[in-house]
Amino acid sequence: MLIDIFHDFACPWCWIGKKHLFDAIAQWHGEAVRIRWHPFLLDNSIPPEGYEFRSFMQARKGIEAVALQQMFDRTRQVGERAGVKLDFNQISLAVNTTLAHQLVALTPEDLKTTLVEAIYQAYFERNLNLGDRDTLISIGDAVGVNTNKLRNFLGSHALVNSVIAESTFARLNGITSVPLFIFNNKVRVDGSHSVEVFKQAMTRAALMEKSNLSEVVRAHSCAPVRESGVGSR
Template sequence: MTDTNSQLRIDIVSDVMCPWCIIGYRQLAVALEASDVDHEIHWHPFELNPNMPPEGQDIGEHLAEKYGTTPEQSEANRAMMTARGKELGFEFNFADGFRMHNTFNTHQLLHWANEVGRKNDLKQALFAAHFTDGRNLSDDAELVEIAGEIGLDQVEAKAVLDDQRFANAVRQQQQFWMQQGINGVPAMVFDRQHLVTGAQGAEAYESILTQLKDIRV
């Protein structure tokens, strides 16, 4: 049984290319604040597009190619996500030319940031860099700059990306979560046993947290 005095562990499998990941996280944050649950969040890597080339791809072209999304559907979806983000204090800027990027190196940088206790900070900075500022997360120099902007050591960040020291560790983590049946994100696991997929909404997350409070004895 779970000790009621322990923190609630929340594992979040996500990719910084995933708009619903930041929406879901922001919804969860609202629910956590309302529920006043003592918790710890652990981020885990997932690549939506592991075969994405370094130059990335226009988002409209990408969605049409991968999902068969029409331009009208894509525009409507982006408008909906922008509205959801605004409600949660996050700004989406889907300007013309907005591109999707390969994120394997972002996950390696996040792995490194975890070792110095700054993974969540870097994760949020990367979400904003991509969706708000339209920065190229395929560009290692850009990633190093973003790390520096939140106070991380840029020299060490560059070394991490240059020597790919965490490549195997990231691939192993990705494989682990795929073996658990995770094939889409966001995927959140509460207390190592309750899986919730997709951005469910703050009220739904609050209900989940309330139920967990009742059963954690």
Template sequence: MSKTLHIDIVSDVMCPWCIIGYRQLSKALDAAGTDHEIHWHPFELNPQMPPEGQNTREHIMEKYGSTPEQSEQSRQQMKALAGALGFDFNWTKDSRMHNTFNTHQLLHWANTQGRMHDLKMALFTAHFTDQRNLSDDAVLADVAAEIGLDRAEAAAVLDDQRFANDVRSAERFWQQQGISGVPAVVFNRKHLVTGAQGVENYTNILSQLAEMEG
């Protein structure tokens, strides 16, 4: 019987390359028929982001020193890559980046319900496709309810911050492993691959892992 491939993915739902990379990896996994299990882990791209968030274009230009033209070119490149993988980026001039500490707490809770992956996908869509405000706890609770989780419980989790320490601890753990950017994908707890690698590269990686494990 083939061994299940353990995949840890450290990511943030504000990160466009995280959903692109995941879709690429998913396509490679499907094509290879690899038996696998995915575990998501928290990383905050902008832990100092204020509650009201920041305009995405302003933020990118400020953080990376890019010009408006470079920023737009990068967005179009990501939009095309994502579109080919069946995911829609619908950026507007008013799109915003948000603080995701509460988002990660909600994901931690969803994991206790066996629904972390589903919620992660729903949050990527809420942010990038639907341009919803993930700084708003009511919106986060709504997204949880839309995939069948208990809205009142989701709201309570965000209100009392019961998983705040767990999330901080998990973030520290991955930082101590040397993770400073996302997406970071770890196969079988020992092979680290960073960035969105593309379907072909992920396919090659899966093939190499299969040979090593074989």
């Protein structure tokens, strides 16, 4: 079964959705599963040094500090139930995730999912700046990615263009928020859902393998602010 995942590392619902999906996969007894990770940049206009997190989020959401904290508390509680740690009180930076998605693109297939988990942990648990090249190289090295390859290509113009182009292509094809999961190109699940919903989606996708039908299921997601043009930093 092919599962395409559109996500961004700055999106807590993407991490929660990933956890629920992989819990469902662990219980799956059908065909072998292959994952394809796709970038969806929520805001690649953020500079490499990042912005102050809470003021950025207040401006983005258009809410006051108390309402923002309430939103964080609700999201954190959902994360806890899923087994995901979301330490919003520790996060100091709103980050540009373009480099992080480049790192995924440079990583061998058998290490990609481990790397994705490590990047989410680096941001939501360790407050690391995902816009910093040395930080990303360190994360890649820790999961076994060739550091010489990362030093040579991470941040290269061609790779920046590729990541932004793929994210833009997703928007042009009707994707407006993440996480988004597509099973066998048949069943589309928008947002973070329970393990049971993902199990049902996988079962349904397997049954629809030879069908032209498609389905959409929606729940919590992160919507984009803006995305600059291809090649911009």
